[in-house]
Amino acid sequence: MFGKGSREEGWGIQVSHVDRKFGKRLVLQDIDFEVKPAEIFGLLGPSGSGKTTLVKLMAGIDRPTSGTVVVGGVQMPRLDMLGKIGYMAQSDALYAELTAKENLDFFASLFGLRGRGRRRRIEEVMELVHLTDSMKKRVSTYSGGMKRRLSLAIAMLHRPRILILDEPTVGIDPALRVSIWNELRDMSQSGTTILVTTHVMDEAEKCHRLGMLRDGRLIAVGTPGELKASTNVTTIEEAFLAFGGVRG
Amino acid sequence: MRVCALVVRIWRQFLHDKRTLMLMLVAPILILTLVSLVFNGNTYKPKIGTVDVPAMVTQRLAQEDVSLVSYSSTNSALEALKTQTIDAYISWQDGRPAVVLEGSDPSKNKAILLDLQQMAEASSPGPTGIQPKITYLYGSAKMSSFDNFGPVLIGFFAFFFVFLVAGISFLKERTTGTLQRLVATPIRRWEIVAGYVAGFGLFTTIQAILIAWFCVDILGMMMNGRLINLLLITLLLSITALTLGTFLSSFANSEFQMMQFIPLVIVPQVFFSGLFNIDTMAVWLRWLSKIMPLYYGADAMRNVMIRGKGFTDIVMDLAVLLAFSLVFMVLNVLTLRKYRHV
Numbered sequence: 001m002f003g004k005g006s007r008e009e010g011w012g013i014q015v016s017h018v019d020r021k022f023g024k025r026l027v028l029q030d031i032d033f034e035v036k037p038a039e040i041f042g043l044l045g046p047s048g049s050g051k052t053t054l055v056k057l058m059a060g061i062d063r064p065t066s067g068t069v070v071v072g073g074v075q076m077p078r079l080d081m082l083g084k085i086g087y088m089a090q091s092d093a094l095y096a097e098l099t100a101k102e103n104l105d106f107f108a109s110l111f112g113l114r115g116r117g118r119r120r121r122i123e124e125v126m127e128l129v130h131l132t133d134s135m136k137k138r139v140s141t142y143s144g145g146m147k148r149r150l151s152l153a154i155a156m157l158h159r160p161r162i163l164i165l166d167e168p169t170v171g172i173d174p175a176l177r178v179s180i181w182n183e184l185r186d187m188s189q190s191g192t193t194i195l196v197t198t199h200v201m202d203e204a205e206k207c208h209r210l211g212m213l214r215d216g217r218l219i220a221v222g223t224p225g226e227l228k229a230s231t232n233v234t235t236i237e238e239a240f241l242a243f244g245g246v247r248g
Numbered sequence: 249m250r251v252c253a254l255v256v257r258i259w260r261q262f263l264h265d266k267r268t269l270m271l272m273l274v275a276p277i278l279i280l281t282l283v284s285l286v287f288n289g290n291t292y293k294p295k296i297g298t299v300d301v302p303a304m305v306t307q308r309l310a311q312e313d314v315s316l317v318s319y320s321s322t323n324s325a326l327e328a329l330k331t332q333t334i335d336a337y338i339s340w341q342d343g344r345p346a347v348v349l350e351g352s353d354p355s356k357n358k359a360i361l362l363d364l365q366q367m368a369e370a371s372s373p374g375p376t377g378i379q380p381k382i383t384y385l386y387g388s389a390k391m392s393s394f395d396n397f398g399p400v401l402i403g404f405f406a407f408f409f410v411f412l413v414a415g416i417s418f419l420k421e422r423t424t425g426t427l428q429r430l431v432a433t434p435i436r437r438w439e440i441v442a443g444y445v446a447g448f449g450l451f452t453t454i455q456a457i458l459i460a461w462f463c464v465d466i467l468g469m470m471m472n473g474r475l476i477n478l479l480l481i482t483l484l485l486s487i488t489a490l491t492l493g494t495f496l497s498s499f500a501n502s503e504f505q506m507m508q509f510i511p512l513v514i515v516p517q518v519f520f521s522g523l524f525n526i527d528t529m530a531v532w533l534r535w536l537s538k539i540m541p542l543y544y545g546a547d548a549m550r551n552v553m554i555r556g557k558g559f560t561d562i563v564m565d566l567a568v569l570l571a572f573s574l575v576f577m578v579l580n581v582l583t584l585r586k587y588r589h590v
Contacts (some may be wrong), residue, residue, distance in 0.1 A: 061431050063589040077590045079434060087432040093425035110433040154429075 010037030011072035011084075011161045013058055018067035020053055027053045029216045031067070033193055035209075040188050042207030043197040044240065051088055051197040051218040052166055058195065059087040059164050071162060083111055086160030090167050092147040096140040098130060099103040100150050103139060103156065111158035125153040128183055130176065144171040152180065156187075163187065165196045169203065181206055201237040212240055219243045267505065277328035278511070282519050292528050294360045297325040304343065305367070309338075312363040329385055337358045338380070345380040351387035352554045354396055355525065386555045387470070395470040399549035400521050400542075402459055402478075402483050406452065407542055408514055408526070410486040412449050415493030415506050422587075423502070428488030431588035441494070441580045445573075448484065448490045472556030481552065483563065484569040485545040491576030498583045517542035522550065542566045 013035040020028040028050045035041040043051050053216070055061040057069050060077040067218065069076045072084065081209045094103050104122045108114075113121060129149035148171050155163060163184075169177045179201075188194050188208075196207065204210055205224050212220040220227055220243040224236055231242035297317045298306055310316060317334055319325040325337035328346065335356050336349040347364060349357055364380055387395070421427040430440065456479050463469040471478075496513065502504040520526065520537035523546075527534075537543040548565035551557040 059432055060590070061428070061588045079436065079590045082432060083434040085432070087429070089425055089428050089432070091425035091428070093300070094330040095426060097422070107429070107433065110430070110435050112434075 010193050012037045012193065013162065013195070014068075014070040015054075015058070016068050016070070018054075018057065018064040020050075020057065020062070020071060021065045027216050028057075028064075031218050033195060033211055033218055033221050037193055038188050038191050039208040040184060040194045040196065040206070042204050042210045043195065043213055044199070044201070044204045044210055044236070045197075045213030046199055049213045051213055055087075055164055055166050055195070055197055058162075059085055061087070064083065076192070083158065084161050086155040086158065086163040087161075088151050088155035088165045088168060092151045094139045094147055094150060094154075097138065099138050100126070100142070101135045102153060103150065104153070107154045108157050121157060121159075125156050128156070129153045129180070144174060144177070148172055149176070149180075150232050159179060160192070162193045162195070165194070167197055167199075177203075199242045201235065201240070210236070212243055214244050267508065270451055278516075282516060292525055293357050294336065294354060294363060295334045295358060296360065296363075297328055297334040299325050299337060299339040301338055301340055301345070303323070305338075308367050309363075312367060314360075317377040321386055326385075338364075341381070342432075347380045347382045349382065349384050349387075351384035351391070352396065352550065353525070354387075354391055357384075358385075359387075370516040377484070382555055386472075391470060391554075394467075396550075397523050397555065398463060398467070398469040399553040400523050400546040402463055402482065403542055403549050404518060404521065405459060406456060406482045406486045407489040407517070407545065408510075409455075410448060410452055411489040411493040411514065412510070413493075414444065414490040415497040415500070416503050418444065418494040419497040419500055419503065419506055422498070427587055431584070437581045437584040438577075440584060441491070441577050444494055445490060445577065449487055452486035453479065453483055456486070469553065471553050473552035473558070477552045477562060478549065480559075480566065481545055481548045481569075484566055484573065485541065488541045488545075488569050488572045488576065491573050491580060495576050495579045495583060498586070516540070541569060541572045544572075573577070 015031055015033055015035075018028055018031040019026065019200065031054060043054065045051050053062070057064055057076065060070065060071065060081050063077055071081060074081055095106070098106070103120070104126070105118075108118045108122060118197065123132070126135055129152055131149055131153065133147060134142070139150065142150065145224065148168070152165070152168055169180060172180065184194055184196075196203075198204060207224065209221065209223050210227060211218055220239075222230070227239045227243075228234060231239045233239050233242060294314050295317065296309070296314050297310070297319050299319050299322050301309075306316065306318075317328070319337065322337070322339050325334070325339070326348070328334045329337060329350050332350060332390065334350070336347055338345050338347050340346070345364075347360075349360060351357055361382070368380065382389075421430070431437075460475060460478050460482070464471040464475075492513070496509050497506055500509070516536075517540045520540050521542040526537055546567040548562040551562050551565075556562075
């Protein structure tokens, strides 16, 4: 419908020479990389490195100061693209006074899902994050991990072609973290392009490719293997330090 | 020493929060200034029309602190009374004065009656003094002050609570991040604003019905007009409050900062809404009332409840309220650009 990509090909993201300034502060500086269709791309970097700012540009809710962000062949930000992108922000962003079901209903209707299909999809995503039993509970009674999972369920609700997750597994127990990663891999195999940010190094290993962000600059891009090999180290953490050291 | 450290810390917090600091300093000054201006106004000088009143009486009246306007007939005087260019008129019937008061403001009624009484006593010292016959255009001698300012209070509560509740809930939307999530969906910015207006509009209609019913049936407030007009005014007033509240909430970072808008936005409106007599204020101050939504709401409320006027008489006030709402809605849509650039 929109853009050039089809379900089989999947959609890519091209970020070209992007700067983002807030006032005089340069938060992102000459960011240039590509997320290939249907891959899981990880953005790795400490807090304050500009991950969230970069992610918002790709989610189409912010505009770069200079440079372009192209998603599925369409230059962002574009209102009609928002329905094709699933975005989960760092904060859980849920209406605490509502039940999980009511939250899902609200966002599902914003994405134009209705009727039987909506009910089925809500059950599907809640099963995925193991929250089916807590569907009717108020979000204010949820634990931190449950809120994170519900937040993830909402981001996947409308079967987005591109899923952007800002720190998706913070506060989630290891068993569930594994099952969420399995789900992400399944989705990527069926053509969904996934972009995750993380500062957990072992999670970075699970991504197909990684971008390392430090102080608003992209210091390295490649597969976890390539990044380790090119710096002659055995862990991603060491690779990050090595790349950081080169520039710093 | 620990107390000292605490004091320093609190001072630093204040210095970092310039707005709270300004509020603590400027708001009390602002309010005190307003109060002094309101209460130090000149005593009200009634505007009295005269129709065929003997020259002797007119001369006597002129000695009181009133402004006199002469009319050729009772009809033209009545017209002037209806448009509130005069507060009362005196005509001469069967050799004694007949007074007709506009009557919707008890304090004005009293001022006029006092002047007439003084005139009557001075002109004929005997017990056979000229006893004026008194009738009211609106209101009655039994009308209480509450009947007079009650309509204003109804408007005020509708305005105040909607302003605060809508402002804070929109603020929460921002601080909990749900607004961020909202703008990541294909919803349009104006849809967010319209959703708020519609959602709250429905709620405030119920609120308005309840308040109106309570005031009229339980508190026995004077109600001479139609209820539907009253609800219409309340609804428009709350929509103005809602859109103003949500707009201002984008300049607040916490519930507490939202509260800080009360002395700046709400309190001045109370002074200019007609609870106090605006006519005694300086002219430039009177002009201020023209930019306050509550002034129009209260004026329409009084026209309906006390004077029993119909839709055509309040349509100007309603139009102004609608214009206020539209302006605030547009501002809301524009400020939402901050959260999403399309």
